[in-house]
Amino acid sequence: MRLIDSESPRIKELKFIWKRLRSSPLSLAGLAIIIFFTLIAIFAPVLAPPRGGRDPYMMPRFGFSPTPRPPSPEAIFGTTEGQYDLYYGIIWGTRTAYRIGLLVVLASALVGIVIGSIAGYYKGVIDEVLMRITDIFLAFPSLILAMAFVVAFGRSLDSVTLALIIVSWPSYARLIRGEVLKVTAEDFVEAAKAVGCSDFRVIVKHVLPNTIFPLLVMASLDIGSIVLTAAALSFLGLGAPTGYSDWGQIISLSRNWITGAPGNPFAYWHTYIIPGVFLFLFVMGWNLLGDALRDALDPMMRRR
Amino acid sequence: MNSMLDNAEKLRVKDLIVRFYTYEGIVKAVEKANLNLIKGETLGIVGETGSGKSVTALTIMALTPPPGKVEGGSILFQRATGEVVDILKLNEAVLLKIRGKEISMIFQEPNAALDPLYTVGDQIAEALLTHRRAEMLEAARELEAVESRGLWKILKNIPYFRERFKEKLLKKAAQKEIIELLRLMEIPDPERIINAYPHELSGGMQQRIVIAIALACSPAVLLADEPTTNLDVTVQAQILDLIRRLKERFKTSVIYITHDMGVIAELSDRVAVMYAGNVVEVAPTREIFKNPLHPYTKALLDSIPRPGSPFKSIPGIVPNLVNPPSGCRFHPRCSYVMDRCIEGTPPLIEVSKGHYVACFLHGGA
Numbered sequence: 001m002r003l004i005d006s007e008s009p010r011i012k013e014l015k016f017i018w019k020r021l022r023s024s025p026l027s028l029a030g031l032a033i034i035i036f037f038t039l040i041a042i043f044a045p046v047l048a049p050p051r052g053g054r055d056p057y058m059m060p061r062f063g064f065s066p067t068p069r070p071p072s073p074e075a076i077f078g079t080t081e082g083q084y085d086l087y088y089g090i091i092w093g094t095r096t097a098y099r100i101g102l103l104v105v106l107a108s109a110l111v112g113i114v115i116g117s118i119a120g121y122y123k124g125v126i127d128e129v130l131m132r133i134t135d136i137f138l139a140f141p142s143l144i145l146a147m148a149f150v151v152a153f154g155r156s157l158d159s160v161t162l163a164l165i166i167v168s169w170p171s172y173a174r175l176i177r178g179e180v181l182k183v184t185a186e187d188f189v190e191a192a193k194a195v196g197c198s199d200f201r202v203i204v205k206h207v208l209p210n211t212i213f214p215l216l217v218m219a220s221l222d223i224g225s226i227v228l229t230a231a232a233l234s235f236l237g238l239g240a241p242t243g244y245s246d247w248g249q250i251i252s253l254s255r256n257w258i259t260g261a262p263g264n265p266f267a268y269w270h271t272y273i274i275p276g277v278f279l280f281l282f283v284m285g286w287n288l289l290g291d292a293l294r295d296a297l298d299p300m301m302r303r304r
Numbered sequence: 305m306n307s308m309l310d311n312a313e314k315l316r317v318k319d320l321i322v323r324f325y326t327y328e329g330i331v332k333a334v335e336k337a338n339l340n341l342i343k344g345e346t347l348g349i350v351g352e353t354g355s356g357k358s359v360t361a362l363t364i365m366a367l368t369p370p371p372g373k374v375e376g377g378s379i380l381f382q383r384a385t386g387e388v389v390d391i392l393k394l395n396e397a398v399l400l401k402i403r404g405k406e407i408s409m410i411f412q413e414p415n416a417a418l419d420p421l422y423t424v425g426d427q428i429a430e431a432l433l434t435h436r437r438a439e440m441l442e443a444a445r446e447l448e449a450v451e452s453r454g455l456w457k458i459l460k461n462i463p464y465f466r467e468r469f470k471e472k473l474l475k476k477a478a479q480k481e482i483i484e485l486l487r488l489m490e491i492p493d494p495e496r497i498i499n500a501y502p503h504e505l506s507g508g509m510q511q512r513i514v515i516a517i518a519l520a521c522s523p524a525v526l527l528a529d530e531p532t533t534n535l536d537v538t539v540q541a542q543i544l545d546l547i548r549r550l551k552e553r554f555k556t557s558v559i560y561i562t563h564d565m566g567v568i569a570e571l572s573d574r575v576a577v578m579y580a581g582n583v584v585e586v587a588p589t590r591e592i593f594k595n596p597l598h599p600y601t602k603a604l605l606d607s608i609p610r611p612g613s614p615f616k617s618i619p620g621i622v623p624n625l626v627n628p629p630s631g632c633r634f635h636p637r638c639s640y641v642m643d644r645c646i647e648g649t650p651p652l653i654e655v656s657k658g659h660y661v662a663c664f665l666h667g668g669a
Contacts (some may be wrong), residue, residue, distance in 0.1 A: 123370060187416035193367055195431045196404030196516060198396075205430075209421050 020296035027295070030288025033281055041094045048091040055094045057092055057245050059084040068257055075190055078270040081253045083104070084243060088272065090278050092245035096157070096232040097282055100230045101223040104164040111165070113174020117211075120180025131177065134170040143229060150238045157240045174198050175218060179211035183265055186210075196265055203234050212298040217290055224286030247282075250275040309380050309388050314557050315341040315525055318376045320377035320655040322359050322368060329626040333359045333372065335581040335633075338652055341525065346551065348572030348589070350604065354622050356581040357561045358412075361527045364389050364559075365407055366399050381407070384524065388508065398424070407437040408518040412530040414510035418502035424513050425498035428485060431520040443477035444470070456645065485516045489552070490546060508539035511630055515546065526551070528560045544571055544641065565608050574658075577601050580623050580633040583652060587659040597661040599638045618633075628645060632663070640665055 021027045023056070038046065050056035062075060063083040070187040071078040077086035119130040120274050146163040153159030183189065184207060192206045227247075234248025235255075242249070254271035309316055317339040323332035334356040341347050359372065364381075368374055379391040384406055393444055394402070394449050411417035418427060419665065433440060451473060452460055459465040470597065479498065486494035489512040502510055511531060518526060532540040548571060551558050568575055574594045577585040577600065585598040596602045603618040620637035623629050629636050635645040644664055652662040 124354070138481055187411050187413055188419040190367065190369075191411055191417040191517070192360075192419070192430075194365055194409040196399055196400050196402075196434050197430070206419050212418070236345075 001224065017296045021292050024295070025290060026288050027292030028289075029185060030285050030292055033285030034289055037094055037098075037282055037285065038222040039049070040091060041098050044091050044095055048088045049202065050092075053115060055269050058097065058243050059245055060094070061085070061243075068254075068268050071270055077274050080203075080242075080271045081256060084250075084252065086274060089245045089250050090247070090275060092161025093250065093275070093278070094282075096240070096246045097227045099158070099229075099288075100161055100164070101227045103161055104168060104226045104230075105219050105222050108169035111169040111213070112174075113176050114210065115169070116173040117180050118176040119206060120240070121184060121203055121207065123181075127177070129303045130173070134173050137167065137170040138174075139274050140167075143232060146229065146233060147236070147238060153176060157244070159245070159262075160230055160239050163233075164229060167224065172218070172284065174212060174243055175214060179214060179247045180207055184208045190304050217294040217297065220286055220289035220293055222286075224283035224290075228279070228283050247279045251279070305489050309382055310323055310340075311341050313340050313380075314343045314382055316380045317360065317364065318380065320363065320379065322356070322363055322372055323375050324372045326371060326626075328418075328471055331625045332628055333581055333625055334363070335628070336377070336649075337578070337581065337583045339576050339583060339586070341557050341559060344555065344557055344573075345573040346560055346571055348568040349559060349561045349578055350563060350568055350575060351564060351578035352622050354406040354580075354625070355578040357578055358529050359576075360408065361561055362561065363528050364391065364527060365403055365409060366394065367403075375393075381525075392560060401435075404431055404518075404523070405521045406523055407525040407527065408521070408528065409527040410511075410518050410531045412533055414507055414514045414534075415502065415661040417514050418510060423501055424486075424497050424505070425479065425482055428482045428520055429475060429512070431517045433479045434483060435521045437474075440474050440477050440481075443480070444473035444495070447473050447476055447585065449614075463516070482516075483519060486512075489513070490515045490542075506539075507535050508542065510547070511535060511539075511543055513665075515543075515550070519550060519556070522554045523556060526556045526558045528558060531560050533564070540567075547571070551560045563603065572583045573652075577604065578626060581625060582633055582649075582662065583662045584634065584663070585659075586652070587661075589661055595659075596633075597655065597666050597667070598658070598663045599640050600634050 010035070014291050021031065046054065051060060052058075061083045062069070062079055062085065065083055066081055068081055069083070069121045072207065073183075075085050075087060075148055077090065115130055115134070121282075125293040148165045149157050149163035149166055153162060182185075189202060189206055192202045197205070230239065231246075231251065233249030233250040234246050240246040240249055251272055254268065254275070257268035261267065317337060320337045321332075322333055322334040325335065337347070337356065337360060338348070339360070349360070351357050356548070359368065362368055363372075363374060364379055368468075374392055377392070380388055381391050382388050383402070389398075389401070391402070418424075422430075452469075455466075456469055460469040482498055483494045486497060491497055491509065491512055499636070500511070505513070515531070531547070532543050535543060543566065547558065547560075551590070552558070562568060572589050574586065574588050577581050577598065579600050585592070585596070585601045587595075587597075589633055591628075593605065597606055602620075606616050607618060609615050618637060623633060623636065629646075631647050632638070632645045632650055635641045639646065642664060648664075650662045650664045652660045653667050654660050655666050
């Protein structure tokens with residue numbers, strides 16, 4: 001028998017996860033990137049103070065000329081088409097990215113957990129019906145389906161969020177169902193029933209906690225890709241209203257300037273490189289963190 | 305239909321039929337099985353793998369594993385109130401009150417029967433708080449004055465934290481009970497083990513914890529499904545000894561499932577022999593060993609390895625239960641097979657006092 005130390009098991013667990021995260025430079029990089037963006041999102045009003053009386057998410061303009069202007073002391077990232085302030089848009093766009101990413105992932109994970117655990121736990125006809133419904137959603141390419149929903153709901157950020165929830169819950173339901181099927185075959189589920197636990201209690205206390213780690217990994221990987229999909233929708237003109245701080249839209253505004261001026265192909269580099277780099281770092285940060293979590297939480301690698 | 309139990313009986317399984325609907329066909333796992341459990345006794349059920357022992361046990365708790373379905377028969381059980389019920393006809397709400405409180409179960413694989421995410425203490429507390437919550441609340445109330453100090457003094461007035469505080473007190477109250485229980489299980493240093501996770505304990509220790517969970521609410525019937533099969537022999541002896549003593553202390557009737565005749569001889573008062581879903585012989589333990597009647601029981605006893613004599617096995621294999629043999633299911637392997645064994649199923653008949661056998665060699669019109 002192993003020596004049992006007095007430290008609380010939860011603290012021990014967290015310490016162990018932290019030790020694994022710390023041991024890999026890539027994980028640390030991911031963590032650093034995410035912390036960086038989180039700070040930007042929290043301190044957006046300080047970093048780019050909004051002008052009073054307007055929606056803080058709307059980018060301020062320096063005139064109405066269509067031609068973007070390069071970075072200057074006045075607008076440190078320069079301006080994009082329509083003289084929108086790039087710096088302001090990128091800072092407040094971090095908030096938009098977080099809002100979409102977290103909202104979509106949380107909501108679709110929640111729906112996925114409910115549907116997946118009911119299907120996996122009760123099996124049989126219930127499972128069959130729920131999984132065929134899931135299949136219908138999975139049968140369409142998710143971007144196309146999301147586009148169709150946004151068009152149906154009307155163009156706004158809220159309909160983008162809703163559309164993305166509708167297309168992403170099925171993969172969570174699938175994942176959870178598979179894990180639940182695996183866990184319900186274990187004796188301890190039978191044992192919990194034999195003690196007199198109700199189905200609800202068995203699912204919430206014994207089944208779900210044993211299935212949640214793969215979900216955490218998938219969710220963290222998803223936050224990045226959801227933001228990317230939202231950006232794609234914005235780029236296609238289906239997202240936020242014009243002038244809203246949203247990375248996808250900022251890149252979309254640079255569409256006419258990517259080819260540059262005659263004889264100078266990189267004349268307007270700042271209009272697409274800067275928002276592109278931010279979007280890239282954000283997605284990469286979540287991917288690195290997701291990978292790190294997978295390594296840290298993988299039961300095969302960690303059970304000593 | 306006899307829907308009554310004898311005075312001495314605690315539980316009776318009558319003509320139980322359980323079938324599994326699989327892709328290969330319908331598996332007739334239990335076919336008209338009859339058993340009874342006398343108050344205070346230990347009934348051993350022996351049989352090979354696939355003879356329907358475990359399915360019968362799970363069905364007694366109305367937990368027949370899917371895709372299994374109970375297709376007939378009844379399981380009469382005398383509840384703590386004295387009322388006799390048919391477990392197969394009860395609704396889920398009543399069953400939740402019976403499982404763990406009046407009938408509980410010890411599993412074969414202690415490592416798998418414990419949830420890896422909770423401490424041993426939490427898992428025993430679950431059983432206690434499911435069925436003895438009122439009692440624990442009483443104990444928690446006494447602790448309240450002592451525990452409400454520091455931050456809790458303020459926090460306990462806020463509705464959410466009030467609930468947390470109650471949970472904390474309940475756990476604390478249960479803890480005393482749990483340590484007592486662990487001590488009964490002869491676990492050294494229970495104050496430390498209560499905070500251990502299952503994977504930190506040895507198989508023998510884990511099995512003691514599983515037994516503690518099963519006995520936490522002093523059930524009237526304990527189903528033990530090969531609880532010592534995966535333990536090494538010295539630990540096995542300790543666990544058997546423990547079960548025997550706890551049975552006296554908790555005044556529990558035990559159904560002990562095993563394929564080990566040695567364990568049966570050691571522990572049980574009566575034995576039921578199962579073969580391919582049928583109960584083929586029931587008799588007091590002494591009688592089974594001295595005077596086995598069914599050819600299968602004889603073969604089973606002959607196959608116990610003895611030093612010096614050659615190892616004997618039963619010829620043939622356990623039949624496929626999708627297409628079981630006609631008549632007596634043992635007939636293809638039986639050395640006394642007659643024509644009527646192929647045609648008809650022999651009923652379970654009492655040949656001498658308390659000795660039942662299902663074989664045409666011994667009566668059966």
